[in-house]
Amino acid sequence: MDFPIADLLDPLACYAKLVALLHPEGLACPRCGSHDGLKVQRRHRAPVLDYRCSGCGRVFNAWTGTALQGTQRRPAEILLILRGFAQGTSTARLARELACDRMKLLALRHRFQGNALLGLDRNPLGDAVVEADEMYQNAGGKRHPPSRPGRPAAVPGQQASGPRHLRQRPAAGGRGGRP
Numbered sequence: 001m002d003f004p005i006a007d008l009l010d011p012l013a014c015y016a017k018l019v020a021l022l023h024p025e026g027l028a029c030p031r032c033g034s035h036d037g038l039k040v041q042r043r044h045r046a047p048v049l050d051y052r053c054s055g056c057g058r059v060f061n062a063w064t065g066t067a068l069q070g071t072q073r074r075p076a077e078i079l080l081i082l083r084g085f086a087q088g089t090s091t092a093r094l095a096r097e098l099a100c101d102r103m104k105l106l107a108l109r110h111r112f113q114g115n116a117l118l119g120l121d122r123n124p125l126g127d128a129v130v131e132a133d134e135m136y137q138n139a140g141g142k143r144h145p146p147s148r149p150g151r152p153a154a155v156p157g158q159q160a161s162g163p164r165h166l167r168q169r170p171a172a173g174g175r176g177g178r179p
Helices: 006-007 011-022 077-088 092-098 104-119
Strands: 037-047 047-054
Touching: 011 077, 077 092, 077 104, 092 104
Parallel strands: none
Antiparallel strands: 037 047
């Protein structure tokens, strides 16, 4: 998903981008689904407009019924937040950059992640049936080969050559000196 920075300077362009993302088929009444007969009800948060459906009388805006429902953020802020989420920016860093509450931003991130999980393909592999060896075919394939010691391993039951650093035990009844 691309977020051109130049578009973030224009509030109308930000709003149009969000409406296109949230409503790909066009804005419709959340109650009756009508695309026709939507009249502007209020403009108190322009460019986010409240509409009234002439069919059922429902008042709504572009955020109604989406993960953005109830948010009071401007469209440019929302796009910056979405851009940060898509880029993997931490919630704490986004909160500092936007000078907003980290916990509210985290709740919004969780709402988006929940919606993303709902739309996730449950069977992302090409076949309905997959054998285990196909799933793990390249498991660990990018790892470096294990390092080998410079000398061969000792034969079982044979003591390895080289110095051994062991403490001497004190002799029975002695003071810990050498025998």
